[in-house]
Structures are given as C-alpha cells and as structure tokens.
Amino acid sequence: MPIISYREALNAALREEMQRDETVFLMGEEVGHYQGAYKVSQGLLEEFSERRVVDTPIAELGFSGVGVGAAMVGLRPVIEFMSFNFSLVAIDQIINHAAKMYQMSAGQFHIPMVFRGPSGPAVQVGAQHSQSFESYYCYVPGLKVVCPSTPADAKGLLKTAIRDDNPVVFMESELLYNSTGEVPEGEHLVPFGKAEIKRAGKEVTLIAWSKMVEVVLEAATELEALGIDAEVLDPRSLRPLDIDSMVESVKKTGRCVIVEVGWSMCGLGAEIAFQLQRECLDYLDAPVERVTSDDVPMPYAKNLEQEVMPQVKDIVAAVKHVLYLD
Amino acid sequence: MAQIIGLPKLSPTMEEGVLVRWVKQEGDEVEPGDLIAEVETDKANMDFALEDEGVLLKLLVEAGATVKLGAPVLILGEAGEDISELLVEAQNQLSAGPAPADPVASAPVASAPAASAPAASAPAASAPVTPVASMPVATTPASGGRLLASPLAKTLAIELGIDLRTVTGSGPGGRIVERDVRAVAGTAPQAAQTAPQAAAVLSGETALAVIPPGPLAVPGNDGEYVDKPLTNIRRTIAERLTAAKRDIPHFRLTTSFEAGPLLAFRKRLNELMGGKGKVTINDLLIKGIALALRRVPDANVAYLGNAIRYFTQVHIGVAVALERGLMTPVVRNADLKGLGVISTEVKDLVGRAKDRKLKAHEITGSTFTISNLGMFGIDHFDAIINPPEGAILAVGRIVKQPIIDDDGKIGLGQRMTMTMSCDHRVIDGAVGARFLDELVELLESPESLAL
Numbered sequence: 001m002p003i004i005s006y007r008e009a010l011n012a013a014l015r016e017e018m019q020r021d022e023t024v025f026l027m028g029e030e031v032g033h034y035q036g037a038y039k040v041s042q043g044l045l046e047e048f049s050e051r052r053v054v055d056t057p058i059a060e061l062g063f064s065g066v067g068v069g070a071a072m073v074g075l076r077p078v079i080e081f082m083s084f085n086f087s088l089v090a091i092d093q094i095i096n097h098a099a100k101m102y103q104m105s106a107g108q109f110h111i112p113m114v115f116r117g118p119s120g121p122a123v124q125v126g127a128q129h130s131q132s133f134e135s136y137y138c139y140v141p142g143l144k145v146v147c148p149s150t151p152a153d154a155k156g157l158l159k160t161a162i163r164d165d166n167p168v169v170f171m172e173s174e175l176l177y178n179s180t181g182e183v184p185e186g187e188h189l190v191p192f193g194k195a196e197i198k199r200a201g202k203e204v205t206l207i208a209w210s211k212m213v214e215v216v217l218e219a220a221t222e223l224e225a226l227g228i229d230a231e232v233l234d235p236r237s238l239r240p241l242d243i244d245s246m247v248e249s250v251k252k253t254g255r256c257v258i259v260e261v262g263w264s265m266c267g268l269g270a271e272i273a274f275q276l277q278r279e280c281l282d283y284l285d286a287p288v289e290r291v292t293s294d295d296v297p298m299p300y301a302k303n304l305e306q307e308v309m310p311q312v313k314d315i316v317a318a319v320k321h322v323l324y325l326d
Numbered sequence: 327m328a329q330i331i332g333l334p335k336l337s338p339t340m341e342e343g344v345l346v347r348w349v350k351q352e353g354d355e356v357e358p359g360d361l362i363a364e365v366e367t368d369k370a371n372m373d374f375a376l377e378d379e380g381v382l383l384k385l386l387v388e389a390g391a392t393v394k395l396g397a398p399v400l401i402l403g404e405a406g407e408d409i410s411e412l413l414v415e416a417q418n419q420l421s422a423g424p425a426p427a428d429p430v431a432s433a434p435v436a437s438a439p440a441a442s443a444p445a446a447s448a449p450a451a452s453a454p455v456t457p458v459a460s461m462p463v464a465t466t467p468a469s470g471g472r473l474l475a476s477p478l479a480k481t482l483a484i485e486l487g488i489d490l491r492t493v494t495g496s497g498p499g500g501r502i503v504e505r506d507v508r509a510v511a512g513t514a515p516q517a518a519q520t521a522p523q524a525a526a527v528l529s530g531e532t533a534l535a536v537i538p539p540g541p542l543a544v545p546g547n548d549g550e551y552v553d554k555p556l557t558n559i560r561r562t563i564a565e566r567l568t569a570a571k572r573d574i575p576h577f578r579l580t581t582s583f584e585a586g587p588l589l590a591f592r593k594r595l596n597e598l599m600g601g602k603g604k605v606t607i608n609d610l611l612i613k614g615i616a617l618a619l620r621r622v623p624d625a626n627v628a629y630l631g632n633a634i635r636y637f638t639q640v641h642i643g644v645a646v647a648l649e650r651g652l653m654t655p656v657v658r659n660a661d662l663k664g665l666g667v668i669s670t671e672v673k674d675l676v677g678r679a680k681d682r683k684l685k686a687h688e689i690t691g692s693t694f695t696i697s698n699l700g701m702f703g704i705d706h707f708d709a710i711i712n713p714p715e716g717a718i719l720a721v722g723r724i725v726k727q728p729i730i731d732d733d734g735k736i737g738l739g740q741r742m743t744m745t746m747s748c749d750h751r752v753i754d755g756a757v758g759a760r761f762l763d764e765l766v767e768l769l770e771s772p773e774s775l776a777l
C-alpha cells in the first residue's frame with residue numbers, strides 16, 4: 001500500500017471521483033490555475049479543464065449558492081473554502097439552502113454537494129483564521145459533517161462524501177496536509193457513522209477527531225509510560241455520530257475524556273458527554289471530562305497559541321483526574 | 327433592591343417543608359405580614375408571611391415541592407427590577423442543597439410568640455438522610471448527609487455484594503470510586519470483563535438480594551410487605567425520640583394513688599357545668615401537675631449542657647395520638663388557669679391538631695409533658711422524655727382493686743398508677759419523689775386543684 005500525504009489522498013479522491021462521474025466538479029478560490037491554496041487540487045485543471053475545475057472570485061456566498069443551484073439540477077459540486085473561516089460569509093447558503101432544500105421541496109431536490117476545506121487552528125494565522133467549525137455545522141439537521149484524521153480516512157471519507165446525495169461539510173486540517181500514511185489505491189470508501197478504535201485500552205476512553213487524534217495518541221503513549229492503559233477512539237464523521245461505539249468503549253473503561261480543539265461552550269464534546277451519561281451512567285466511575293481550547297479568540301503569538309490549544313500535558317492531566325490519580 | 331427569600335423556620339424542628347399552596351402570585355404586591363404561602367412542616371400547616379414589603383418578582387418553587395430550610399423560594403423586590411443574577415444565584419443555591427443561614431428573622435409569624443419559650447433546639451445530628459433507591463445508605467454519611475459513590479462503584483457493589491457503607495471513599499469529597507469497592511472486594515481490576523457482567527445483574531431482584539439489613543427504604547415488590555415513605559412528622563418523631571432515648575439518662579419512678587375522690591370531684595364539676603363542656607381526668611391531671619411543679623420547681627427544669635434551666639413558668643405539653651403520629655400541644659401557664667379554661671383549651675388544641683391547624687407556638691415551649699394511655703386500657707407504662715424537658719409523666723387507667731386501709735381493713739380502691747421518667751442529669755430521685763408526693767396529695771384532695 002503506498003504511503004502518501006493527507007493532501008495527496010484528498011487529491012486522489014477528487015481525481016478518482018471526477019473520473020468516475022462527470023457530474024462531479026470542483027469550484028472555489030484558486031482551485032484551478034494556482035493548483036489550490038494548499039495544492040489539494042494539483043493537476044486537476046489540466047486533467048478536467050476549466051469546465052470542471054472552476055476558479056471563482058472572492059465571493060463565498062455567491063459560489064456556494066451557484067453550487068446549491070447546480071446540485072438542484074443534477075450536478076455534484078465540490079465547493080472548496082480556502083478556509084472554513086470564510087464559510088461564515090456563505091453560511092446562509094449552507095444552512096438555509098443546502099441543508100433544507102430536500103425537506104422544503106418535499107423531496108423534489110436532492111443536494112448532493114460537498115463543502116470542503118481546512119478548519120481549526122494552523123500555525124500563527126490569527127484569531128480570524130484559526131477557528132473550529134464542527135459545532136456550527138453539526139448543529140444543523142440536513143447536513144453531514146466529516147473530520148478525517150488520517151490520509152486513508154481523508155480519501156475514503158471524501159469519496160463517500162462526493163457520492164452522498166446530501167450536503168456534506170467536509171473539514172480538513174491545515175496541520176494534517178503534510179502528514180503521511182498508508183492509503184489504499186483505487187476504490188476505498190470509508191462509511192459515515194462508523195468510529196475507529198485507533199488504540200485499544202482498558203482504563204480510559206479518549207475521544208478525538210481531526211488533528212487532535214495525533215495529539216491524543218501521543219498522550220496515550222505518555223500515559224502508557226505511567227502505567228495507564230488508554231483507548232483512543234476517532235468518530236471520523238461527527239454527524240452522523242457513532243455514539244454506540246463510544247458507549248461500548250466507555251462501558252469497558254468506565255472513564256472518558258473528550259478532546260477537541262474547539263471551544264468548550266456548546267462544543268461537540270458537550271453533546272457527546274451528554275449522550276454518554278445518558279447511555280452508560282451506571283458504568284461511569286467519574287464525570288466525563290473534556291479538554292478544549294481556552295475560551296479566548298486565538299492569539300497570534302506562537303507561545304500563547306500553543307498554550308490555548310489542547311496539549312499532551314492537558315490530556316494527561318485530565319486522564320489522571322478521571323482516574324482519581326491527581 | 328431585590329432579594330432572595332429563603333424558606334423560614336416555621337417550626338422549631340423543621341428541616342424542610344412542603345410548599346402546599348402559593349397564596350400570592352408572581353407580580354403581586356405584598357405588605358409586611360401578608361400571607362404568601364402555606365407550608366406543611368413536620369408539625370403542621372403553617373402560614374408563611376414576609377416582614378418586608380415589595381413585589382413578588384419570582385416564585386422559585388412550585389406548589390407541592392419539598393424545600394429545604396433556608397433554600398430560596400421567592401425573589402422579592404421592586405417592580406421591573408433586573409433579577410437575572412439573583413435567579414442564577416438562587417438556582418445555584420437550590421442545586422447546592424440546604425443553605426446554612428438561619429432564616430428565622432424573616433418570619434415574624436413563626437418566631438414572635440416563642441420569646442418566653444425554652445430554646446426548643448432542633449435535634450442534633452439530624453441531617454436528613456436521603457436513601458438512594460435500592461442502594462445501601464451510609465450510617466456515617468459524607469458531606470450533605472448522602473453516601474457519595476460513582477455510578478460504577480454502585481453497580482460494582484451490587485455485583486460483588488459489597489455494602490457501600492463499609493467502603494471508604496478515596497475520591498473527591500469522599501466519593502467511593504471503583505478502586506475503593508475493588509479494594510474491599512479484594513479483586514483486581516478487570517475492566518475489560520467487568521462492565522457486561524454488571525449489566526447482567528442490574529435487575530431488581532438481584533439488586534435487592536444484596537441489600538444489607540438496616541433501616542432502608544427498599545420498595546417491596548413481592549407482596550409480603552408495603553413500604554411507605556416517612557412523613558415529615560414521623561421522621562421528626564423518629565429523630566427526636568431516638569436522640570432522647572440515646573442521650574438522656576432516664577430513670578423512672580412509679581406510684582399509685584386513690585382516684586376515687588378525683589372521680590367524684592370530676593362528677594361534681596361536670597354537674598356544675600351543666601351542658602357547657604366536660605372536665606376530663608386528664609384535665610385534672612394537667613392542673614395537678616402544674617401545681618405540683620410550682621411546689622417543686624426543681625422538677626420544672628431542662629438540661630442545657632453547661633447549665634440547668636429553671637423554668638419560671640409552667641407550660642404542660644399534652645401528648646396527643648394522631649393517625650399520622652404524635653403531637654404535644656401546650657397548655658401555657660396551666661398552674662394559673664381554671665379547670666374549665668384548661669378543659670376548653672385542651673379540647674380546642676386536640677381538635678386543631680387533628681386538622682393540622684396548630685401554630686408553631688402552640689406546639690412548642692412546654693416545660694413538662696403528660697402522656698395518658700388510660701383511655702386505651704393501659705395499666706401503667708413509662709414514656710420517653712420530650713426534649714429539652716427534664717421529665718414526663720406517663721399515666722395509666724383507673725383500676726378497681728382491693729386495698730388495705732390504715733386500720734388493716736380490706737376495702738374497694740380505685741387506683742391510678744403513674745410513672746415519671748426523669749432526666750437524671752438534672753432531676754435526682756429524691757426530687758422526682760417529692761414531686762410525685764405533692765402530686766398525689768393534690769390529686770387525692772382534688773378540691774385543692776380548684777384553689
């Protein structure tokens with residue numbers, strides 16, 4: 001199995017799906033001639049022409065709306081946001097149109113489209129370019145939300161997203177584009193709503209997605225040195241959410257720490273914690289714990305940026321807390 | 327300036343009350359002394375009034391809710407005030423459990439008449455124990471009176487047959503966690519296998535089977551018994567009498583006297599009263615006890631821990647059996663009252679005790695209590711002292727029996743037997759005997775009761 005980067009895996013998924021289905025097309029800022037702001041669309045303009053790789057003006061609301069309309073008449077648009085921070089100016093199209101069209105048209109219009117791009121902090125891109133948008137979009141019925149953490153999942157989930165007949169919000173991580181891993185060639189589909197155990201363990205369940213999976217796995221290694229056996233679970237798709245796998249894991253371990261790079265208030269971890277206590281209260285030895293970014297807009301200073309984001313030491317401390325070892 | 331009003335102490339022993347009914351509604355303007363709500367305490371239904379004026383900005387509890395003493399029940403202020411911060415504070419207080427403050431000051435209705443009453447201190451060690459349904463309850467509860475254990479610890483305890491009361495918690499606030507239960511069980515953690523097993527044994531019968539013996543409220547499900555939750559009044563009786571029996575060194579003095587003259591005197595009194603009421607033997611006993619306490623003030627006392635309180639007035643508590651429990655309404659200054667007045671008063675108090683209409687001052691402040699089971703055919707018995715009093719008199723029925731008089735002749739006697747229980751910390755045997763001697767002299771010459 002070839003080892004490729006997360007960026008290349010996304011590129012492969014797009015290429016394969018565009019080859020497979022000529023109704024699939026890519027649209028966004030700098031996706032064509034510039035080969036993508038993060039080079040995810042490298043080579044696609046040459047292969048598929050300007051008809052299917054469409055450079056747009058800086059007008060997210062406009063090209064998102066064009067995408068919704070294209071989806072209504074039978075195309076499968078993939079809309080790239082240079083950053084999900086810019087989806088804020090397009091959010092009316094995503095929530096009020098893409099998410100609701102199927103239901104409001106009594107099933108006449110499917111919206112088989114993907115909104116994709118990086119979300120979450122990178123390195124020193126400032127408060128306006130460092131936000132995490134899982135909670136914004138998971139909140140909305142009619143949307144599916146996906147956050148791959150590995151190159152293989154990036155490919156498999158993007159192919160599934162493009163083939164899905166519903167609007168999918170597909171959030172990548174700028175910090176993962178260069179990460180590498182084994183990725184199956186050709187037809188590789190990862191289903192939505194199916195979590196993956198990244199590491200099996202008995203004493204505490206750590207739940208994380210996207211970039212945070214790496215950080216949590218690092219914490220698990222550190223915990224192992226302390227004699228603590230942690231299980232790491234990546235839900236991969238956040239809506240639908242594979243709560244059953246989480247419940248099963250927590251029933252086994254009795255403790256849970258949810259790690260997310262977003263803010264604490266109304267974060268997705270709060271919903272997961274709620275569902276866990278409802279489903280497996282009698283198995284919990286401690287309240288579900290969360291590790292999140294600090295409750296501030298992201299600072300620009302590098303040292304402060306590191307402090308704000310969840311770090312290995314924060315996760316280790318949270319695990320000790322739920323194990324009553326602090 | 328808006329303020330949170332907590333549930334005031336409407337009876338001296340109440341620790342919580344049921345808010346039976348809001349008389350005023352949100353938005354109503356109230357004057358000092360206006361009736362706001364009715365509250366069922368451990369003793370009776372009480373009126374809840376405020377001493378401040380203002381507008382009821384928010385009622386924080388619904389009718390029917392049980393509220394801890396001092397817990398927020400309403401917000402009082404001026405119309406249009408912003409109470410958002412107070413609401414948050416009130417919610418925090420409600421979720422944090424009972425407030426420590428003693429809110430008597432805000433309840434003039436409850437506290438005013440208590441000025442001359444002895445400090446009817448609430449029973450010590452009376453933190454309410456809230457039984458966790460079908461879970462062992464701590465005998466030495468952690469903070470808040472509850473046994474604290476993680477859900478997993480509880481599940482495991484059931485599975486392993488461990489009495490959580492025997493487990494010392496190592497978590498925050500003494501919370502019992504998985505490792506504590508396993509330490510007692512002597513089993514190594516087997517997290518991987520534990521959870522599914524625990525799920526399998528969580529059925530009701532298995533859970534009941536490992537409940538240790540003890541005063542637990544376990545819902546019966548096999549038809550052999552019915553468990554009814556304790557009422558407030560029953561809980562108070564249980565707590566107070568347990569404390570009294572445990573803490574007070576009781577001793578008992580029994581004597582009997584010739585009740586023939588008392589019966590004749592009562593008959594004569596009732597003839598004189600015509601149809602206007604009836605004096606009972608009990609009324610005569612109340613008066614007799616009151617006068618005897620005047621003659622022997624050393625028996626009209628209370629133990630305070632660091633002092634002996636000598637009551638300067640004589641208030642007689644009358645134990646009344648009600649369907650829902652025992653109450654002791656008080657005949658104040660019984661030594662100064664005529665027999666007709668005592669008779670009318672007792673009748674009124676007993677009637678209102680049955681209707682739960684007694685006010686707090688009518689059930690507090692007694693300095694000595696009489697318990698009479700003569701009407702139930704009991705020959706004699708002894709009673710548990712009603713704290714903080716120094717003694718109680720238990721009275722049996724009048725029994726016809728042969729007696730030998732001073733000349734050695736056998737005659738017919740009508741004997742009544744009384745047993746006085748004394749708190750030996752403040753009343754010695756000789757004092758008790760002197761009191762009974764005076765009482766017998768009064769009752770055998772009952773005309774003196776009318777003097």
